[in-house]
Amino acid sequence: MAECDEVSRKITIKLVYYGPALSGKTTNLMRLHDLLAPDLKGQIMALETHDDRTLFFDLLPLGFRTPSDWLIKFKLYTVPGQVVHDATRKAVLSRADGVVFVADSQRSQGLNNSESFQNLEDNARRVGLAFERLPLVVQFNKRDLPDIVSEEQMRARWGATPWPLTFACALSGPGVAQTFRSLADAVYPHLDERFGLGARHGVGPDAFVSAVMGEAANAA
């Protein structure tokens, strides 16, 4: 759940990159750090074990100021994908405002993807998130690799679900910003409803998205 601090005038939004081990969550965050240019952008804090596997989480803070002079802060987290770190995954997922599920497009990874997705659903319930209402984007990563499930097949398989689907290559960048944009789009209505982003803070949906992505037409 995003929090709203009336005293220091800021709203903090938590977004989580979830998915099976080695699907490219950390890589997504690193690309976003390169690609996005909001007013405020922190360092990526990576809490990895050896071999670059995430042990606790990675954290990228982004932010911008509203016309009402409030700070809108985004905290982008990745969870550790390895099955053994379930308790950590749960702790990181708790109070999330939106989730990107990073699936590995390789044919060999189908089972890992679906188990991890099931794990997301289970953990969401365990930490008290209403999974049906949770803003969620499903990203199929590693589109550059040879032995992958085709887009048509993925769309056929996931088309009936309510979630936006994106296709990405986190290693080189395509699709990464688009995925984030889709999530920002999906999160906005919830935040607007709770905090009056448009009415109170003068930030409409387009301004919201372009501000956090650091695109030309700013929130101001």
Place this chain on the structure above:
Amino acid sequence: MQPKGFERALGVGELLSGIARETLAAELGRALGRPISVTTPSGETLLGEPAEPGETVRRVPLRYDLEVVGYLQASACDEGRLRALGGILELFFLASARYFLASELHQEVVQADFHELAHKHQLLAHSEARYKALAAELEARVQEQVGLIEHTQRQLYQAEKMASVGQLAAGVAHEINNPLGFIRSNLNTARSYVETLETFGRTLKTQGVPQASAWVEADLDFVLDDFRALLAESLAGAERVARIVADLKGFSAVDQAGEASVDLNEQLRSVGDIAATQFRGRAELVLDLGPLPAVRCQPGQLNQVFLNLMLNAIQAMEGRGQIRIATDVRDHQIRVRIADTGRGIPEDILPRIFEPFFTTREVGQGTGLGLTVSRDIVVAHGGRIEVESRVGAGTTFTVWLPIGPD
């Protein structure tokens, strides 16, 4: 809602924890060539000395997580250097925060694991308690059922006993009625003899010494003879009744639960007498009793067994036959055989005759518990009961009883 654990906002105080503040302030001061201080956004000094009032102070903001968490300040110093030092401090902050977040999250995860374990433990303890309660309840229910079964069984035994007693009563009544009948008729005759003697006596008083003719006339020779005979007969009849009553009394020991040391031959004789009241001329009772050591037993119960077996034997009779009771000691056990020359038991039902409620008799003739009860009693005495039978030739029940240690 306050974010918990690893997500809470960190202040500059926490971001400087774990660093030797004096040393840091001293080194930063040396790098700048001026004493420095670090303050919170609200002006509280955390590192170094507060600036003297009136000094012109330069300050640069220190950021962490997109926000200003404090200021680095010094008087009359090079601004570029001050910024560079601020940048270094911010790197310090990141390093501290990284450690901080990791340890907080670790703690959270450990706590969660612990809670989960505690919860599972609680569930286990709970289900163990439930299991125990269930086991206790089950035990109680089993006890209750056992009690009920024992009660029902006692009632059935009682009913069986009553059935055989009822069957006996008729025979016994007949057997007692017979002597009673002739005793009564004898006594009536005796009364008339008394009258005869009275008349003779009166004659004697009124006519003096009577003639022998009067003695003869009154047929007093016969009267006296017959009187003696009829008294002897009546005494014998009374004796017979007394014996039946004595046998019956021995039999009423069925209800006495006590143990006693008895000679089984005595018991068999007594039971045989009672059973014989049922024979009504259909069977001849032959006793072939060998010497037996005294045994400690429940005599009343064993009597019931022997009576059951004898009554069965009688019921098996088609025409006239014989019931033979033989005792001896075999393989250091007492053996009691009750054999009849009745119709025999068909092979297919022979294995079933000790089953409760198994009966081939008409409804109302018996509860079907006779043999079951008999077997239970014999087994309770540490013995066993066997049956051999040939259709058309007869049946032999053999009761084996252990001889006590003494």
